[in-house]
Amino acid sequence: MRLVIARCSVDYVGRLTAHLPMATRLILIKADGSVSIHADDRAYKPLNWMNPPCTLKESDGTWTVTHKNGEQLVITVEEILHDSTHELGVDPGLRKDGVEAHLQELLAERIEVLGKGWTLIRREYPTAIGPVDLLCRDHTGACVAVEIKRRGEIDGVEQLTRYLELLNRDPLLAPVRGVFAAQEIKPQARVLAEDRGITCVTLDYDALRGREDDSLRLF
Amino acid sequence: MRLVIARCSVDYVGRLTAHLPMATRLILIKADGSVSIHADDRAYKPLNWMNPPCTLKESDGTWTVTHKNGEQLVITVEEILHDSTHELGVDPGLRKDGVEAHLQELLAERIEVLGKGWTLIRREYPTAIGPVDLLCRDHTGACVAVEIKRRGEIDGVEQLTRYLELLNRDPLLAPVRGVFAAQEIKPQARVLAEDRGITCVTLDYDALRGREDDSLRLF
DNA sequence: CTCTAAATTTCGCAC
DNA sequence: GTGCGAAGTTTAGAG
Structure with a gap:
């Protein structure tokens, strides 16, 4: 899992077209290749995301995440404030009751x-x-x-x-x-x-x- | 926004009862007090979370997140591998088209x-x-x-x-x-x-x- | 506050 | 793969 805090703008083209203006956000890159962009509020929902299976290509300040079905997330990175990578391993998963x-x-x-x-x-x-x-x-x-x-x-x-x-x-x-x-x-x-x-x-x-x-x- | 990578187990009691066994995960604490627990896969959905408005109380290795309506998330932290805090400011938000x-x-x-x-x-x-x-x-x-x-x-x-x-x-x-x-x-x-x-x-x-x-x- | 409808819903199962 | 229903759905908006 890679954690990046960066000033970035984001463009998503897929099931709809969406744009995030330049601002400081968390970019979360997971081991399965999935990417999500988080603001500093709301626990559940990312501002923008790309579900697996997808691939990330970094080129200069432009990170392009492409899904198998053609959806694309383009992240324009202006400044990186934090960048760390961590080994997490496979999660044992959630046990639920009451459904x-x-x-x-x-x-x-x-x-x-x-x-x-x-x-x-x-x-x-x-x-x-x-x-x-x-x-x-x-x-x-x-x-x-x-x-x-x-x-x-x-x-x-x-x-x-x-x-x-x-x-x-x-x-x-x-x-x-x-x-x-x-x-x-x-x-x-x-x-x-x-x-x-x-x-x-x-x-x-x-x-x-x-x-x-x-x-x-x-x- | 606070990013914590930790070995932890999590218990949620609220709309249902759920348990996450001890493992290494990302704990994401946002400015609005909300908390989410992420494994190293899936972009969209956290393993466990607490929506705002809620409050986090740290005591020893036990972090308790309590929602206004009584729901509770108890995180038992065994080992902290990373802990950093970042100022993000208010996000300008997403502009959508095509809905x-x-x-x-x-x-x-x-x-x-x-x-x-x-x-x-x-x-x-x-x-x-x-x-x-x-x-x-x-x-x-x-x-x-x-x-x-x-x-x-x-x-x-x-x-x-x-x-x-x-x-x-x-x-x-x-x-x-x-x-x-x-x-x-x-x-x-x-x-x-x-x-x-x-x-x-x-x-x-x-x-x-x-x-x-x-x-x-x-x- | 409640209720309703939308969501890039996601997720899981069955066919 | 498609279809269908559940989800701690969440989120936004109206009354």
Whole structure:
């Protein structure tokens, strides 16, 4: 990894055209050839960047980064204030917990929390337009499609609506109703869902993992 | 901006729980207090980060970054291999060209490329659920709602569908049909749009900007 | 403050 | 490779 602090201007031509006027910035060159330009604010997003695979060519004060697909980043370096290179090695990577897949797993294991007598037909029930997170039957034997999100927004309701429309064309399953389950459901998503007869369920991740009582609230 | 190369392990607790085992990485501390941890690959995304506003507290080998909303990033530093601080000043920022706003502007100026005799009613036509990109009339005087995207995906079709449903409730406008215009339209989005009677139009950005002939293709 | 839509989104998986 | 959905998405803008 090479760290350069330099006065530079930058031009990107690719998916769009963008220009950075001359100023002092961090140029970060990584072992995979990727380059990013950082200002002194914002943790996440670089001002400008080039994803791997790409190659850097230095010529005079002009550094040209070219991507395989033709995108180009041209850095015009006026003055270098710092330049150091460091060996980092391969990173062991990030271990995550708490994502949607895990929510799905937990809810599948405790499907009865959605209602007494509910049973799971299967997780990732395949349809022509994609897999339904959970397909189950309620205590009456009626089919229910469950869409699980970490944060429930309008998109998720639309997605579930498309699944329901498709599933209800199958005479072996119909009538299928929907449950929209998320750790947090945005008000507009809730309104849209309920307007379509979809039940909203707020999931409590810690409770789902810990105890089976009190693990969610029905509204 | 402070650049630290260090052997460290990192724990994030917030929207999820994540752990980075001990390894050598770049720790980037910016003037706004934000912190990001980078491995030696990938230009864009840090391994771990904390967005501003947040505060860093160093105590012994433990650096704790706390966000206003309670999220926390704990960096356990075993060995510091490099540590330098640099004054960068405020960045003049990025100038972009070619984004959706510009596409909308260009298409509004050349609305006749959608069809002979078409006229623009207005850009950003306001509705209760948000502004319609372009509202126009075709050669017969019938109302058309145009949704413009850089890349046309299912979400955009759903968005346009919601607008059309609303606009068609207005007796002064109805019947309103839809045009889905994008530089690139994903196959599934095209199928969904056409199934709903929405016309798909592929925009050529350079041609739109350059000449008015040949500036788009209707499928 | 919330909510929505865009992003050079990136990233990962499945086909 | 393409397509599609998730992401600690982040970011910008409107209400």
